[in-house]
Amino acid sequence: MSRCAGKTTLMANLHRGPAVSPPPHLFQLEDSKVRVLPLALSAAALAVVLVPVVPAQAAALPAIQLVKVYYDSPGSPDNGANSSLNGEYAQIKNTTRKAVSLKGWTLRDKTSAADHVYTFGAFTLGAGKTVTVRTGKGTDTSAIRYWGRSGGTFAYIWNQTADTAYVRNASGKLIDSCSYNSSRVAYKSCL
Ligand SMILES: [Ca+2]
Ligand SMILES: [Ca+2]
Numbered sequence: 001m002s003r004c005a006g007k008t009t010l011m012a013n014l015h016r017g018p019a020v021s022p023p024p025h026l027f028q029l030e031d032s033k034v035r036v037l038p039l040a041l042s043a044a045a046l047a048v049v050l051v052p053v054v055p056a057q058a059a060a061l062p063a064i065q066l067v068k069v070y071y072d073s074p075g076s077p078d079n080g081a082n083s084s085l086n087g088e089y090a091q092i093k094n095t096t097r098k099a100v101s102l103k104g105w106t107l108r109d110k111t112s113a114a115d116h117v118y119t120f121g122a123f124t125l126g127a128g129k130t131v132t133v134r135t136g137k138g139t140d141t142s143a144i145r146y147w148g149r150s151g152g153t154f155a156y157i158w159n160q161t162a163d164t165a166y167v168r169n170a171s172g173k174l175i176d177s178c179s180y181n182s183s184r185v186a187y188k189s190c191l
Contacts, residue, residue, distance in 0.1 A: 064100060065190070066178040067093045067130060069165050071158035072186035078160075080152030085136030088158050090165050090178075092133070094125040101125075104170030107133055109157050116157055118147045165190075 072078075073087030090107055094100050102120040109116050118133055123145065125131050131145060135157050138146040149155040158165070162181040168174050178190035 061095060062176045063094070063096045064102070064105075064125070064167065064169075065093055065095060065176045066165050066167055067091045067190055068187055069158055069163070069178055069180065069190065070187040071163060071180065072160050072183070073156070074186070078153065078156065080155060082136040082138075082150065085149060085155055086134040086138060086146070088156060089132050089134040090158070091130050092125070092167055092176075093130040094127060097127045099124050099126050102131070105175075106166075106168045106172075108166050108168075109159070110164040110166075115149075118145075120145065 068091040070087070070089050070091075073084045075084060075087070078084050078087075092102075092107065102123045102125050105120045107118045107120075123131070123140075126142075129143070131143060133145045133147060135147045135149050135155065137148050137150060138144070140146060147157065149157070161183040162179075164177055164179040166174060167176045176190075178188060180188035182188075
């Protein structure tokens with residue numbers, strides 16, 4: 001009887017089998033979870049690999065960077081003539097493989113003087129190209145822009161011994177800066 005009862009129970013269970021199985025949509029849910037989980041893990045694994053690398057590169061090499069500030073114009077004393085003002089300059093390089101529009105970007109020194117800000121007009125810096133921003137007046141080219149300052153010795157931007165150049169994008173975000181604190185040479189290499 002016991003064997004028969006067991007058999008009966010087994011049969012009953014088998015009979016109930018389909019009724020207690022999860023409905024098809026639950027199978028799909030489980031199935032989708034199984035498929036999504038490895039993708040989520042893969043994304044997490046990628047993030048772990050990429051996050052530490054990208055900011056480090058960005059910090060070391062801005063896409064647009066200052067390469068040189070030539071602060072002691074050739075000759076002495078610096079007399080404030082236009083040619084002398086143009087003897088000092090800052091250079092900005094596009095290190096990327098794409099042309100970058102610098103429209104609205106600014107270059108300035110450490111003072112808070114409002115007239116010590118140079119703002120790029122419509123200007124595109126080609127891939128790998130360098131633009132030189134000279135302090136005095138002149139005719140802009142694809143490689144040289146002129147701040148347009150005049151007024152003698154007070155028109156210079158870059159101090160003879162210590163100063164900082166700042167480059168900001170059109171949104172005002174600081175992209176690069178270059179400081180110097182020495183009069184032993186006439187220029188600072190920012191690389
Ligand atoms: Ca000089
Ligand atoms: Ca200055």
